[in-house]
Amino acid sequence: MIQQSESAERIRELLTRNLQEVFGEADENRRRAALEELWAADGVLHVPPGSVVGHEAISKVAGDLRATHPNFVYTPSGKPQVVQNAGRFAWGSGPRGEAPAYTGWDVAIVRDGKIAALYVFLDETSGEFHRVTAQS
Structure with missing residues (x-):
């Protein structure tokens, strides 16, 4: 039996805080x-246009995204789910109090209590998915 080395609570905290405090x-x-x-x-962020490594690059991606949607907020859709050292978290983004303009999932791999990799999946039904993938 494989023993879980990462706390499920810590993984939930990382996903929740990353959504609000980083992105x-x-x-x-x-x-x-x-x-x-x-x-x-050495964390790696995987987003539809590509991947970046390290705090500086991740901050730039998050800041650039934030600048394109300055009045948008992230709203969780349910609670994070955890399996071993990974977690997933559904969310929507749009103007406060309105339906999300786009939705997606974050899937994190955690190592030593920190996010080692984050995969961002945009739902294909959201307008942001079509805008981003058209540029790729």
Whole structure:
């Protein structure tokens, strides 16, 4: 039997905080502080246009995304689910109080209590998926 080395609570915390404090954060200094706390230094972010490695690159992707949607908020869709050292978390993004303009899933692989890899899946039915994939 494989023993789980990562706490399910920690994985849920990482997914929840990453959504709000990294991708939902407009202030670069607060976003960078959250990255230091939540992500491994060599963490890899996989998004539809490609992959980036490290805090600086992840902060840039999150900041650039935030700048294109400054009035959007991330709203969880349910609670994070955890299996071994991985977790997934569904969310929507759009103006506060309105239906999400796009939806997706974050799937995280956790190592030593930090996000080692995050895979972002945009739902094909959302407009953002079609905009991003058309540019690829």
